[in-house]
Amino acid sequence: MTYSGKARKLLDKAKVKEGDLVAVSWKGQHLRGFLLPRIEAGDQEALVVKLESGYNVGLNARDVGSLEKVGPRMEIGKIPKIEFKKNENLPDISFIATGGTIGTHLDYKTGGVYMCRTPEEVLATTPELENIVNLRSTISPFTIASEDVNYTHWQKMAKLVAKELNTGSEGVILTHGTDCLHYTSAALSFMLRDLCKPVAVVGAQRSPDRSSFDGSLNLIAAARYCTSDFAEVATVMHANSSDDCCFAIRGTKARKMHTSRRDAFRSINEKPLAKIYPDGRIEKLNENYNKRRSGMVYTDTVFEPRTAILKVYPGADPAMLDFLVQKKYKGVVIEATGLGHVPTGVGGIKAGPLAGKLSWIPAVRRAVDKGIVVCITSQTIYGRVHPFIYRNLRMLHAAGATFCEDMTTETAYVKLGWLLGHKLRSEEVKRRMLENIAGEINPRITEEEFLL
Numbered sequence: 001m002t003y004s005g006k007a008r009k010l011l012d013k014a015k016v017k018e019g020d021l022v023a024v025s026w027k028g029q030h031l032r033g034f035l036l037p038r039i040e041a042g043d044q045e046a047l048v049v050k051l052e053s054g055y056n057v058g059l060n061a062r063d064v065g066s067l068e069k070v071g072p073r074m075e076i077g078k079i080p081k082i083e084f085k086k087n088e089n090l091p092d093i094s095f096i097a098t099g100g101t102i103g104t105h106l107d108y109k110t111g112g113v114y115m116c117r118t119p120e121e122v123l124a125t126t127p128e129l130e131n132i133v134n135l136r137s138t139i140s141p142f143t144i145a146s147e148d149v150n151y152t153h154w155q156k157m158a159k160l161v162a163k164e165l166n167t168g169s170e171g172v173i174l175t176h177g178t179d180c181l182h183y184t185s186a187a188l189s190f191m192l193r194d195l196c197k198p199v200a201v202v203g204a205q206r207s208p209d210r211s212s213f214d215g216s217l218n219l220i221a222a223a224r225y226c227t228s229d230f231a232e233v234a235t236v237m238h239a240n241s242s243d244d245c246c247f248a249i250r251g252t253k254a255r256k257m258h259t260s261r262r263d264a265f266r267s268i269n270e271k272p273l274a275k276i277y278p279d280g281r282i283e284k285l286n287e288n289y290n291k292r293r294s295g296m297v298y299t300d301t302v303f304e305p306r307t308a309i310l311k312v313y314p315g316a317d318p319a320m321l322d323f324l325v326q327k328k329y330k331g332v333v334i335e336a337t338g339l340g341h342v343p344t345g346v347g348g349i350k351a352g353p354l355a356g357k358l359s360w361i362p363a364v365r366r367a368v369d370k371g372i373v374v375c376i377t378s379q380t381i382y383g384r385v386h387p388f389i390y391r392n393l394r395m396l397h398a399a400g401a402t403f404c405e406d407m408t409t410e411t412a413y414v415k416l417g418w419l420l421g422h423k424l425r426s427e428e429v430k431r432r433m434l435e436n437i438a439g440e441i442n443p444r445i446t447e448e449e450f451l452l
Contacts, residue, residue, distance in 0.1 A: 002037040005044050007061040011035070014067045021071030024049060026059045033057075034074045050074075054211025081120040084130045092136040093171045093226045094164035097122050098157065099143040100177025102204035102215040117143075117208075122175060125208045126216040132223040132280075136169050146177025146184070146203075151417065154184060155301040158191035161199055162297045171198040171226025173219065178203035178256055178264065181235060185251030186414040187303075189233045189438040196295040200225045200236045201251065205262045214238050214262040221246035221276040228282055231290040232439070234273055238262040247272040250289070252411045252440035255381065268381060269406040270442045271449055288439070302421030307331045309413050311379070312342050318363035321374075325366065331373040331416045331429070334360075334401070335409045340376040340385035344392045361399050368400030373429045375402045375416055377409040382450050402430045405441045415440060 002018065003011055016022055016035060024031045024047070033049040036056060046058040047067075096119075097103055103117040119138035123129060141156050161172050176184055185201045192199065200222035204215030214237075222236040225248050233251035240263050249267040258264040271286040306329040310320055324332055336342050342360035364374050376396065378385050384406040387397035397403065404412045415437070419429045434441075442449075 003047070005061075007038070007045055007047055010047070010061050010064060010067060014069065016067060016069050017073070019073040019076045020069045021074070022049065022067060023070045024059060024067050025065035027063050031057070031059075032070065037076060054209075079117060079121045080124040081118065082124040082127060083120060084123070084135050087130070087134050090132065090134040091170040091227050092168055093133045093173060093223065094136055094161075094169040095119055095123065095138045096157065096160055096164070096172060096174045097138070097140045097143070098149075098153070098174065098176050100146055100175060100181075100203050101207050102175045102177075102202065102218070103143065104207045122215075123219075125213065126219040128216070128220055128278075129223050132220065133171075133226065137164065139164075144177075146180035149177075149180055149184060151187070151303040151305060154187035154191060155303065157184065158188055158299050158301050161188065162192060162299045165195075165197050165199075165297045169197070171200065173200050173202055173222045173226060175202050175219075178205060178237075182251075182254045182256055182265070182408075183410050183414060185233055185235050185254050186411040186438075186440070187418070189251035189440075190415060190418045191299055191301045192233065193298050193300050194295060195233065195290065195297055196231050196293045197297070198226050198228055198230045198292065199233045199251075200248070201233065202236050205238075205260060205264055212262070214243075217243050217278060218246060220278045221248070224276050224278075224280050224282060225274070228274070229292045230273060231292045232273060235265055236276065237265040239272075239275055243278075245275050245277045248274045248276055250286075250439050252415075252438050253408070253442075255408050255410065257381075267449070268408050269383070269445050269449055270439075300418075303417045304330050304420035305417070307333075307413060307417035307420060309333045309335060309409060311335045312337055312360070314343075315358060316343060316360075317358065318343075318360040321360065321363040321367055325370055325372060329372060330420045331375070332367065333375045333377055333404075333409055333413045333416060334364075335379050336376050336385070337379055339383075339389055340378060340387065340393055340396065340401075340403050341390070342376075342392075342396055344395055361395050364396060364401050365399040368426075371426050373402065373416060373420065373426050373433070374400065375404050375412050375433060377404050377407060377412050379409075381408065384445060402433050404433060406445055407440050411440050 033051040036048040202218045202222045206212045234248040235254040239247040249272045253270045257266045275283040345359035385403045387403045
């Protein structure tokens with residue numbers, strides 16, 4: 001028992017233990033729920049109860065009018081798991097779990113969630129999958145937070161996905177933390193060549209212990225996507241804040257746009273591929289996609305780790321770029337302002353003494369002369385960079401920078417590192433950065449794609 005003081009005396013008198021289903025009278029309210037362990041850093045006099053709604057509340061023991069045990073116990077800390085029955089009438093898919101919020105569990109002692117669930121424990125949150133797909137295999141190559149993912153993890157994921165698709169699976173669901181999920185979806189889009197079946201990259205914004213857990217709908221929609229005629233890597237996440245449907249977003253066009261909303265992911269500069277409903281209805285929103293076909297997937301998982309992102313800001317010192325040159329980096333994506341602007345220090349009236357010293361043009365020219373590929377994206381996220389509209393943009397282009405069309409910074413970074421991994425000459429890398437390899441460039445952006 002983690003309780004002490006008045007709270008412990010109250011529990012002992014009512015013969016209530018942690019995990020019991022209790023009825024509590026508190027400040028005139030009548031509540032029902034399971035008694036949870038007291039959080040180590042919590043109020044010594046508080047009872048912690050998981051309400052029937054799924055939310056946890058802390059109740060000061062001094063204000064409790066009555067407390068009684070009214071039902072069976074809940075096993076504290078035990079994570080349910082499930083093994084689906086095989087159904088030969090359903091399509092075979094593979095399930096790869098890599099960590100993230102969708103695979104977390106609440107630590108009742110600290111009050112925080114941690115990544116610990118096996119694939120079978122993740123699947124237990126969504127038993128509906130048993131009636132949608134036949135789980136051919138469940139795999140967990142690692143369990144980490146997405147901010148700890150690096151290119152070696154992308155390489156392992158790509159090889160696992162290809163193996164599953166080439167040995168009988170009709171599609172693959174890959175669960176992942178949401179913060180860097182769009183980096184991974186972009187990496188898989190480039191590393192899986194001749195993709196002929198769907199791959200759904202899925203996460204959750206809320207942990208499974210919460211009533212607002214979004215992972216179940218995301219998994220159901222991902223399973224529906226894996227039975228569709230798409231042959232694309234796509235993120236499959238909530239389309240709105242309700243549990244209505246999910247968007248399938250091309251892997252190179254997805255971006256997380258909110259820290260906590262369940263519909264955090266948006267398709268940037270392109271319509272989502274589809275809107276997917278839990279009953280299996282798929283509303284196609286974008287006719288520009290690769291269709292399912294027979295064939296073999298092969299992997300191309302090279303990546304140059306000496307690839308970086310720099311963000312321009314007012315007063316940004318170009319010495320940051322010089323530093324990367326000194327560290328022998330091979331490629332840099334500069335997330336510039338607006339149409340692709342960096343500080344140039346020219347053309348202004350009374351610009352001040354620092355303007356010229358903070359010009360990025362000489363630093364970009366020095367980097368390019370050293371054979372480094374310097375790419376330009378925009379902080380505005382939506383829209384396209386352009387090298388010729390402003391004089392300053394023309395100067396940056398003349399210095400050798402490559403303007404990356406409407407690519408997101410994250411996708412440009414992944415693509416640049418992937419191309420550099422092939423040991424191509426810098427001019428060839430620049431050329432291929434402007435080649436549409438995995439749907440990362442939309443040649444015609446409409447107003448609708450911004451408003452969606």
